[in-house]
Amino acid sequence: MGTDGEQVVPESSQTAVQYELDPTFVNSRREAIVIFFCWFVAMCWAVPYCYFNGYNIADPAEIPTTFGIPSWIIWGIGAPWLAADLFTTWFCFCFMKDDELGIAGDEEHLQENQGGEE
């Protein structure tokens, strides 16, 4: 059996049981790739921007400010932080799938009485 394919895989001709990649795994992997990309973009924005605008300033005593904070902090960290929060909101409520996680043996007897707790 291939270990990376996503096709339906027959277990054997005798039992005729077939398998497909677990959708929870597929969705998790897709979401993890997007998250890693998000982290990479955040780093590519924040670090270079701060490097070119916050390091080796010619006249630091007259540093430009936005909302009273050094502008290189606002646009290098504050703005991407806001963007990251907006991205996180979109990711959590529009992109991430609700998947079945299964039931562990130790929680089977709890299922009848409760559905977890807040």
Place this chain on the structure above:
Amino acid sequence: MLNSLPVLLGQSQSGNAVLVTFLIYIVAVFVIAGLSNKLLQNRNFLSEYFLGSRGLGVWAFALTLAATSSSGGSFMGFPSKIYSHGWVLALWIGSYMVVPICVMGLLGKRINQVARTSGAITIPDVLRDRFNNVTFGLISVALIIFFMTFNLVAQFKAGSEILRTLLGPIDAFNSMVDSMPSWFSSLTSVSADYLFCLVVFGIAVIVYTTYGGFHAVVWTDVMQGIVMVVGVIIMLPLAINQATSVIGEKDSQKTGMALVTAEMAEMLPPRFGEATLSLATIATEDFAIPPGTWIWSKDEAGDKLRLFKTRKRYVIPQGTSDVTEAEVLEIVSPDDIQRAEDLLVSIQHKSTPRLSGLIVTAPQTKKYVSGADEPGAFVTAPGPHRENPDGFLPLSLAISFFFMWAISGSGQPSNMVRLMAFKDTVTLRRSIFTVALYYSAIYFPLVIIFCCARVLIPGMESEPDRIMPQIAVVLTENIGMGWLAGLLIAAPFAAVMSTVDSFLLMISSALVRDIYQRNLNPEATEAKIKKLSYIFTLVVGFGALLGAMNPPEFLQDIIVYTGSGLAAAFLAPVVYALYWPRANHQGCIAAMLGGFGTHLAMYCVGFLNGDGFTPYRLLGSDPIIVGLVASFVTGFIVTIKSPPPADSIVKKYFYKKVEG
């Protein structure tokens, strides 16, 4: 003008508030532990005690993860760094913008599913069952115990130090310490007040963790998480308002934070060094000089006053008139000197640490290696630094910290365990969103608050770890609400407590579940497991407490080493285990040992180079980056060079049966 010079914490209103808050806090923690213990009834003991029966909802899951990640460093070390290095700390902490989505989203859904599929309760459980390999489980247990034990001792010490910082100046506390029998202080070479705080902190956290288990830890984390965010939200407007009031008269063109930033742009880093502290006459009795005492002294030409501050407590013995080689700090920013003098005059009636008749002679102070005599060092990168000529945050370290917080955080077993405990994916989605808002409300505001603190409290580089409690007292006393300081000061204590309890439970679970039940006695009864869980948690806790009674040097370095070492060892094998069907135990063991060994090698090379506990930085990078790269590459190569895993395992964790 506002009273913003360091007054002694603990006088009257503030001191009582701190004590009352602390007592209320401890009582609440024990109540929560009692309620949690009730949950242990009628449930699978191990799953409930170590994993909360996999039933955490949004608030519990979000806040326990947030609070566990925010150790004492967030409320003591981080403010201290902001105060000492300025605005560049926003870049240092910048990757927290993606920490929630990375730490919870990268592995969360999948590790929860795999843990349920295998019935795993601990991280070694997950690795052992995923590959059906006992050796892998034992290696991961050994690494967890190795790293966590050192870290636990260090965290106990941190907890004690924080408590001592908070309660130290309170008269009632000092009376209690003084009344301790002599055998008590003879238990250790460290001071009696440290030992007293260690015992109080240690016993509280050991008892509630042992008695209540995972749910006690989680719900105290929730309470602690709320305390932290409320503290920050209260301090932010107070700090901005009071800082701008202090400097408002100087520049009518600017308002709000612009005033604070402009003031910081003119500041110069202080100078550190040694001096002789002298009295004009022979002391007729021992003359105590508290830490943080302000002393004016004329320069050699005698025409200019210089302002010094002591960094430790010194005593001029009876019959002498001076003490030599006293550690001092010299304030050199003209505005800081002026503000300090104005405020010293304005609060003379209070018990400030300023002693008359004391002078500084033969001061030998050194400038910062980076940022000295350069106005603007506190508002630009890389920030001033006493010893590093490249400054506080050179570019290579800025990149390293983007790895450190987001990626290293994902590789912490203490976070992974929590990811195994949420109820369903709806909970996970909402929790990621909640933690993102939570961190946004804490970390960026902390940078603003402690930049304001530079203006409000000059000269705190002498005791930077005290800046958090000090600013809490100053902010609240300036608005006539000293009692509020108690709530604000509870935040760092809550932060370190929430970290310690999680680590304690992790070590205990490794011993009970991973070693005893799964290897020594798989048929052990639940009653026996229960008894052993209580015993091991108690023993591990008191063992760490004993270790912290005589703490080794370099504890802060040990915390950094263990945090990054755990990530270097665990992240790659867990990622491969969760997302790569071809992964096998040979490759993942190689990844774990490769990451651990490479990371350790960086520290060994640094040690052999004579740098003590400072690691060797390959290409200027933190060892975490080298360790992670080595771990992922080693794991990949060994995996593809060794046989694929059994079909049955791959099917169990990556495939599902299709109906019909």
